[in-house]
Amino acid sequence: MDLQNRNLDKRELERYASLFAVVVFLGLFAYLHSLAVDYPRRGGQFPVLVLRAGIFFCIAYLVYQTIVLQLYPSLKRDENGGMGEYLKGSKSQFDVAIRFKRGIILLTGIIAFYAIGTVNLVLAVFVCYTAIMLALGKRDPKLVIGSAGGLSIFVYLVFVIILDVPLEVF
Amino acid sequence: MVDINLLIAVLENVLTAKVLLLILLGVTYGIIFGVIPGLGPPLAIALLIPITIGLDPVAGLALLGAAYIAAVYGGAISAILLNTPGEPTSVATTFDGYPLARQGKAHIALGVSLLSSFVGGVISLIALVLLAPLLADVAIQFGAAEYFAIGVFGLVVIAAVSRGALLKGGIASVLGLLLGFVGFSPTTGVSRFTFDISYLSSGLSLVPIVVGLFAISEAIMLVDQGGTITSDSDDVAASNGGETPSGEISVPTGSLVEGIREAAKRPGSMLRSSLIGVGFGIIPGVGAAIANFVAYFDLQSSSKESDKFGKGAIDGVIGPEASNNAVTAAALIPTLVLAIPGNVATTLLLGALVFYDIRIGPLLFAETPELAYSFFAAILIANVAMFVIGYFVSSRLIPLTKLPVEIIGPGVIIMSIIGTFALNFQMLDSVLALIVGTLTVMLRKLEFPPVNIVFGLILAPILETNYQRALQLSGGEYGIFLDPGPLTLFALSAIVIGYNLVKAITGVQIMDRVVKR
Numbered sequence: 241m242d243l244q245n246r247n248l249d250k251r252e253l254e255r256y257a258s259l260f261a262v263v264v265f266l267g268l269f270a271y272l273h274s275l276a277v278d279y280p281r282r283g284g285q286f287p288v289l290v291l292r293a294g295i296f297f298c299i300a301y302l303v304y305q306t307i308v309l310q311l312y313p314s315l316k317r318d319e320n321g322g323m324g325e326y327l328k329g330s331k332s333q334f335d336v337a338i339r340f341k342r343g344i345i346l347l348t349g350i351i352a353f354y355a356i357g358t359v360n361l362v363l364a365v366f367v368c369y370t371a372i373m374l375a376l377g378k379r380d381p382k383l384v385i386g387s388a389g390g391l392s393i394f395v396y397l398v399f400v401i402i403l404d405v406p407l408e409v410f
Numbered sequence: 411m412v413d414i415n416l417l418i419a420v421l422e423n424v425l426t427a428k429v430l431l432l433i434l435l436g437v438t439y440g441i442i443f444g445v446i447p448g449l450g451p452p453l454a455i456a457l458l459i460p461i462t463i464g465l466d467p468v469a470g471l472a473l474l475g476a477a478y479i480a481a482v483y484g485g486a487i488s489a490i491l492l493n494t495p496g497e498p499t500s501v502a503t504t505f506d507g508y509p510l511a512r513q514g515k516a517h518i519a520l521g522v523s524l525l526s527s528f529v530g531g532v533i534s535l536i537a538l539v540l541l542a543p544l545l546a547d548v549a550i551q552f553g554a555a556e557y558f559a560i561g562v563f564g565l566v567v568i569a570a571v572s573r574g575a576l577l578k579g580g581i582a583s584v585l586g587l588l589l590g591f592v593g594f595s596p597t598t599g600v601s602r603f604t605f606d607i608s609y610l611s612s613g614l615s616l617v618p619i620v621v622g623l624f625a626i627s628e629a630i631m632l633v634d635q636g637g638t639i640t641s642d643s644d645d646v647a648a649s650n651g652g653e654t655p656s657g658e659i660s661v662p663t664g665s666l667v668e669g670i671r672e673a674a675k676r677p678g679s680m681l682r683s684s685l686i687g688v689g690f691g692i693i694p695g696v697g698a699a700i701a702n703f704v705a706y707f708d709l710q711s712s713s714k715e716s717d718k719f720g721k722g723a724i725d726g727v728i729g730p731e732a733s734n735n736a737v738t739a740a741a742l743i744p745t746l747v748l749a750i751p752g753n754v755a756t757t758l759l760l761g762a763l764v765f766y767d768i769r770i771g772p773l774l775f776a777e778t779p780e781l782a783y784s785f786f787a788a789i790l791i792a793n794v795a796m797f798v799i800g801y802f803v804s805s806r807l808i809p810l811t812k813l814p815v816e817i818i819g820p821g822v823i824i825m826s827i828i829g830t831f832a833l834n835f836q837m838l839d840s841v842l843a844l845i846v847g848t849l850t851v852m853l854r855k856l857e858f859p860p861v862n863i864v865f866g867l868i869l870a871p872i873l874e875t876n877y878q879r880a881l882q883l884s885g886g887e888y889g890i891f892l893d894p895g896p897l898t899l900f901a902l903s904a905i906v907i908g909y910n911l912v913k914a915i916t917g918v919q920i921m922d923r924v925v926k927r
Binding site for chain 2 (some may be wrong): 254257258261262265269272275276280281282283284285286287290291293294297298301304311314328329330331332333337339342343346349350353354361365368369370372373374377378383387395398399402404405409
């Protein structure tokens with residue numbers, strides 16, 4: 241029962257998040273529309289058409305979610321299934337704090353990759369890839385070093401040798 | 411009537427150790443470029459062109475043709491294993507290919523994709539040989555209004571395949587179209603939505619956005635989920651303090667041969683999708699991107715098990731894969747007969763043909779038939795080589811889905827950064843891919859389909875240019891869109907919308923009855 245309530249709460253939360261996102265898009269489309277109508281030489285003619293369609297979709301979504309679904313709750317089922325479940329991905333194995341930590345690890349690793357990439361691309365691949373894997377909890381040295389070494393060699397062969405990407409990149 | 415002398419000359423040209431070796435190298439190289447996010451057929455061909463300068467025309471064209479078809483196929487491997495289509499033409503493959511991989515059936519999906527790609531490629535080649543001049547005549551009849559209507563039809567089909575999220579799909583399509591409007595207007599030269607940022611003035615590149623939408627967003631989501639691509643995360647216990655669980659696979663796995671057999675049981679699906687690929691492939695500019703979605707929609711709407719689509723349907727892999735490989739040779743029809751390239755890759759091939767001083771146009775078959783048919787024979791051999799090499803390469807890559815996401819996720823992100831950078835040597839391209847990837851995670855969680863965004867981006871210049879051109883031709887009269895050609899296509903779009911609305915409404919009614927019982 242608790243699980244069912246939790247799932248319902250989650251769906252409601254997602255519904256409100258979707259409504260908020262659509263309101264943001266509506267504001268964005270309205271702002272861009274105000275820019276597009278002023279473009280000279282009919283440069284904004286087609287974008288204006290598209291933006292009006294976007295505004296229509298947003299309003300239709302808001303009306304559908306806030307009015308139609310209140311009157312006809314059975315239509316809610318139509319939202320399930322389809323590609324939605326694969327679009328959203330599987331449920332995380334981790335709690336919020338660890339998920340946040342993993343996000344920060346990825347972000348730090350990417351920033352470090354750009355920084356070390358200014359010195360040497362292959363070195364950046366090896367160091368950052370190894371560090372991210374270790375920080376994310378992979379401790380098997382054979383797997384970590386093997387993966388980082390393999391990717392570094394692959395990057396060197398394909399990007400540096402074949403594509404002529406300079407070693408001091410970015 | 412087969413010209414025996416011509417046939418012998420073609421075989422002498424193609425069945426040499428040098429040409430066969432180049433085809434094998436081209437196929438291997440093409441598959442690698444297709445698999446890596448951010449690369450793909452255009453870059454694969456562009457990099458080979460300088461190498462082909464020293465080769466004779468048959469050898470050079472064989473190498474380029476082999477790399478071209480193999481790179482298109484390579485996109486399917488990463489689409490299935492990592493939800494990362496190398497090219498827009500492989501986007502629809504992710505719809506059912508990736509769910510199959512997540513169920514531990516990557517072997518089956520890859521086998522289906524391999525045979526479907528091969529069949530699509532061969533049927534397309536037959537069309538190229540037999541129907542090239544005839545089909546090119548049809549394609550040349552298309553005017554601006556027809557092109558606009560085809561673009562609209564494409565958008566409608568995309569909305570139809572993203573079922574359950576029609577309005578969100580519409581909003582995502584508008585977002586994609588807006589991204590396509592950034593930069594100078596293709597018809598008036600007016601700078602739009604650039605906000606005085608110099609990077610935006612030349613418009614947004616397609617590749618960083620595709621990589622961000624699919625590769626980076628998927629990598630971030632995998633790292634967030636934990637386990638492996640194939641592990642069923644819902645059944646795995648919660649976190650153990652940041653250390654990832656072993657991710658042992660408990661789901662059954664199939665074999666590539668099993669997948670090939672599954673596809674072979676559905677010759678009708680492969681044929682239909684291949685013909686759709688041929689039909690759309692001959693339409694320059696628009697066809698390649700639309701064909702895989704139309705083929706997917708066609709099989710989905712005609713299937714008795716349409717509910718399985720999006721969850722791992724075999725036909726959901728056959729449709730996009732047979733059609734996108736059917737586009738490869740079909741796109742050569744307007745390229746060779748009319749000198750109108752169908753896509754970026756065929757534009758580069760056209761450049762190579764011009765370099766070899768080959769007469770492009772209707773006289774190609776009259777003046778240099780040996781060369782033209784040798785090129786086609788090389789592509790046929792390349793399709794066979796693709797089948798064999800693809801079989802072994804795909805099998806070797808399947809363990810990727812069994813690796814922990816802590817290995818796969820960061821690796822995909824690093825490859826995506828380098829791949830998008832290498833395209834134009836612009837760091838901002840890779841930053842754009844990262845930003846798009848991060849935003850896409852949020853959009854995906856809220857069920858805004860990323861495929862609509864990429865499709866809007868592709869179609870924006872096509873739709874706008876042809877809309878403006880049609881109005882110019884008609885002196886501003888909107889009646890041009892009601893001519894028989896565009897009207898037929900608009901009617902087709904209306905049928906697709908009507909069909910989906912009826913299906914959605916009746917689906918809800920059936921569910922109501924089930925619940926009441």
